[in-house]
Amino acid sequence: MRPNAVTRTLVSVTAAAAIFAGGLAGAGASFAASAPAAQPAVAAEAVAPLAVQNFGLSAAQAKKVQRWLKTYWGYHGAIDGALGTESWKAFQRCLKKYWGYTGQIDGKPGVNTVKALQRLLKDIWGYTGRIDGKAGAKTKAAFKRFADGV
Template sequence: MGENSPGIGRRTLFRGAAVAGAVTVGGGLASAAPAHASGFYNPFRAYAISSGWQDHLNRGSLGGIDYPMSVGTGLPACGSGTIQNIPYNGTGGHTVTIYHPNGYRTQYMHLSSFRFANGTSVAAGTVVGYSGGAAGSDGSGSSTGPHVHWHMINPSGVRIDPLVYLAGLGSGLPKTTTEYDGVPGPVMWMRAQNWLRIEQGYAGPIDGYPGVNTYAALQREMREYGYTGPIDGVPGKYTWMAVQRLASRWGYTGPIDGVMGPNSWRGFAKFLNQDRWD
């Protein structure tokens, strides 16, 4: 038998109804993010590119990057900003636009559905919609297969290659606000997945959705902190006790009881916020 997991499931976090108004959705479900949480990063780095920027230009497009992925995959914001949804946006189909504070815009195209109402403010790493693109499906536009199309628009209104823009920033993953609010969320789990990719060979997506593969890699890493249970990808008391031992080296002073609370998450997140896991 596997252990019972106190983690937050995909549906609990991301399948809620659209939220109206100027709500900031951050590293937890809804929390005020410090300034550093608004940094840009590539949320699709774990996916292969099927059609790059020059491929689009060669076809007469204004440019974009295509990442194949299953319909319904969550699309995290590459930076903080305000949402505007554009249903049936010509060949782009359902399109979500993120207006960033620095005047840049991000667009994801061929969505199967939107997540938030217009005007919602989101932090980097927050899922803002769900991928689509299946040929002929509602909102797929001219797409011939499941994928997301990503491009950015600069303050002058010119479409730009987001990978070139990010390379210019030298940016990696944003820091998680969990270090401050004790609420685990997608950015924290993206950082955990990247840490586990580096340390344990985790090969799944860096998407902030912890699943069996993420948890199995965590259990392997927790051998160093006293975990002796099965590597079954179903974390429970003994996995989380080991995580608390790690967190105790980063400011956590509570009991090693396997019950993850805000203080446990803060210590774990402080460890994950090291620059080497960006």
Template structure:
């Protein structure tokens, strides 16, 4: 009986040591680490279409490419580069004064609301909140872009 207990203890200790060292007839202990975030995943996470369909967002990107230095993909995903071009446009005539960084913050939205109020029927407060009326006016603007978008 004592030999069985001693054998089990030694086998258990040897197994623990082998697992810690990563060997025991090729066995190893490993933990699945999360996959690193790729640039593509980060781009998708940074997409802010404000309710536009991909077709509508492609219209906006085409207008930005024609006039505001957008040279990214016409993919219908308004990511950082699309928003940088929108910020350049908004800086020219609609009071955007922050950095051209592609971040869709309250100051970007306020300038966008000023633009939408002037040309696309936005009538709510210029408050930096991209609520339903801001989104509706942005959608109206995007639907005009194939022919007469002011961007």
């Protein structure tokens, strides 16, 4: 790589890092000539967007689920049709009590949450697939029936 290209790359990378850290003043070319200043560590949770996982539900169906979670499982968030962390925490409480969820109440609909959801859907809502922790077409179809029925 040519020295000029290296300088431009270094300036671009440090500019992006400075912008990410919130400091536009440090994004100039003179910043690249000196040793980079130590940037404060940023926790992944602080910058990660709120994960929403509706598993195929429409906003109207997700709102029905949120109302059900609010009534029975301690959901305190907005009825906004986006099944995010707080919705899934409430759902995990339900799944832990009745359908064998053994994970943390963390609001992340991972494999164990989906397996427990599949057990609920198999017991009551016509899910005919495997309990595999993958939210495939059969899981999504049964979850829609659940949402329409609550």
